[in-house]
Amino acid sequence: MDYKVVLITGGSSGIGKSIGTYLTAKGLKVYGTTRNKDKYPDFNAFSLLTLDVKQPQSIQKAVDAVLKKEGRLDVLINNAGVGITGPIEETPHEEILNVFDTNFNGPVHMIKSVLPQMRKQGGGLIINITSIAGYMGLPYRGFYSASKGALNVLTEALRMETKDFGVRIVNVAPGDFATNIAAGRYHAPVKEDSPYNLPYSKTLQSIDDHVDSGGDPMEVAKAVYRVMQSKNPKPHRPVGAFLQKFSLTLKKILPDKVYERLLLNHYKL
Structure with missing residues (x-):
């Protein structure tokens, strides 16, 4: 299939912006999304x-806007996500709900919104940006x-459910890359009287160091x-350093x- 509209x-930043910039340079028509477009008045990539x-209403509005302008949607890249760290026992439940609502339910809503159009046009591609961390409990x-x-x-x-529609679904799983994800990540507070205080503090520093020294998101x-x-x-x-993939x-x-x-x-625990 000749992909044209993405x-x-x-x-607006990080891996998503790198993907959009690269695909635009390759001649594709790219639409990126952000929760608050007013924060990026000078964005022109x-x-x-x-x-x-x-x-879901926000999703449908954006998808409809692309279809109205382009008449098709060839590639969906589910990249939006949030990070979260903390001891499982001490992580507030509302933060657990938020990470699943963003990292899992969000892509599900997106997929549901684009599949009817992809079936109608005879094919498409959905790429879920997951993580190497999603293949193991860290x-x-x-x-x-x-x-x-x-x-x-x-x-x-x-993939098995959509195989007859010409729709391809793929996970692209990055390792550590130098992005701003750490700034937006929720950190459960390090409590002085917590039995997890020392190991959690050490692991938190290790996580941030790996992101800061990560590869180029390009x-x-x-x-x-x-x-x-x-x-x-x-x-x-x-996608990532050899040891991460290995x-x-x-x-x-x-x-x-x-x-x-x-x-x-690895985490010195």
Whole structure:
């Protein structure tokens, strides 16, 4: 299929902006989205629409605007997401609901809104930006891992359900990249009297250090473009440093307790 019109959620910064900028340079018509377009008055990398993935009415309004202008929608890139850290026992329930509403329910709402059009036009591509963290339970990032892991599994199911419509669904799973995600991440407070105080503090610093020293998000943009160029893309495409991608191979071949020990050693827990 010759992809021409692309919609990217969370397109105003970070990985989403890198993807949009790269695809625009490749000649595609790109629409990015953000919850508050007024915050980006000078944004000119590509077209920017207002959209909140937690509000189905907002989603439909943005999708309808693209279809009214372009008459088609070839690629949806579910990139909008939020980070969260904290001990599972001490993370406020409202924050758990928020991360799932954004990282899982949001993409589901988006997918539901575009599938009728993709069926009508005889095909399309949906790329879910998940995370390497979604393939394993990471300490003090359990809810983030779980939200991305849920989207991973949903993608596998959806591929089989949509195979007769010419719609392709793919997970692109980044590792650590230098973006502003840490600034917007919810951190459960480090409590002085908490039994998790020391290990959580150490892990929190390690997480931030990995993001700060992460790779160029343009690598994710290039991976997305390669998926778009593939006639039969695989369900999962991890993107990141060699050791991050290799960790997925190790998880498949090592006994569970051995792999768990590797993670504990990595985080010095």
